Amino acid sequence: MNTTFSEMIDRLTATTPEQEDYTGEDGLLYCGKCHKPKEAYFAPDKAAIFGRDRHPAECDCQRAAREEREAAEKRQKHLDTVEDLKRRGFTDPAMRDWTFENDNGQNPQAIRARNYVKNWERAYAGNVGCLFWGSVGTGKSYLAGCIANALMEKEIPVYMTNFALILNDLAASFEGRNEYISRLCRYPLLILDDFGMERGTEYGLEQVFHVIDSRYRSRKPLIVTTNLTLSELQHPKDTAHSRIYDRVLEMCPPVCCTGGNFRKKAAQDKLGLLKELMNE
Structure with missing residues (x-):
């Protein structure tokens, strides 16, 4: 001994x-x-x-040598954490490329999205979300993805999905609706993309309400993107939609996304390239 x-x-x-x-x-x-x-x-x-x-x-x-080694270990740990957050937080791997660094600079609302990330601590403390609304192809989903990626780079968990996937998950869930919705509400930020495009069945609307209402009660920020107009959100056609939209508008100050249709522009660019290649 x-x-x-x-x-x-x-x-x-x-x-x-x-x-x-x-x-x-x-x-x-x-x-x-x-x-x-x-x-x-x-x-x-x-x-x-x-x-x-x-x-x-x-x-x-x-x-x-020790400080360099520790810095390298810290960088690798950060990269591993961010990789895990993005793997869990995005339902579509393509969303990883929706970053401010990849932005073409043509969306006038990008500065607002950047400022949201910059002031995240205040937004989280005040339970302030955002509603990106506007016509198809104006970059709403992309801006939401930029926010998600930027916050994940800060090691803040974010989940970005849509109600079509949520309803499918609920239908196939073995853990139960309440546990599934509770898991959604545990994320510091939840992003619901293409809001209003889900099925308008009575069952579907009831599940949408439960998710929105649970997030509302969790007092955590919510970001929503939608092709619905602000007028449609403010003047819903029935009570079922009214109780959903009222909560969304209370949690998410609206930001109108304007400008040209980015998808049409991308399609035109590809068509131009195809013509050039075929002419050669």
Whole structure:
């Protein structure tokens, strides 16, 4: 037992010299590169405990190597965390490319999306979401995806989905509706894409209400994208839609997405390229 303890003390207090290291005038081992000590003397009371008069110390070279190693480990841990968040948070892998860095700069509402991320702590504390509404192809989903990616890069969990997938999941769920909806509400930010495009059956509307109402009660932010007009949201056709839309508008201040149809523009660009290739 004593031998094992002595061996452990030897390992903790011994310093292994490199070829270029040398012993200084004070009797300590010095680094041959940075010329800083690799050893330090114990205080007299500590020396009596360990049976040695010195212990290892970091020279500048060792400190720099350790800090670089720790920084690399921290970067890798961050990348692994973000990768896991995006794998869990997006229902479509293509959404990973919906970032501010990939934005073409033509969407006038992009600055608002950037500011939302910049002020996320205040938005979260105040339970402030956002409703991106406008015509088809105006970049609503893309802006929501930019927000999701930017927050995930900050290691904030986000889940981006749509009610078509939610209703399918609920129909096939073995864990029960309440547990599934509770899981949605645990995310700091929930993004519902293409709101209003789901089936208008009585069952479908009831499930939509339960999700929206549960999120409302969780007091956590919600971002919604929709092709519905603000007038349609403010003046629903019946009570079933009214109780859903009222909660959405209370949680999500509306932002109108205007401008050209980005999908049409992309299709025209591809058509132009095809004509060019065929003419060649």
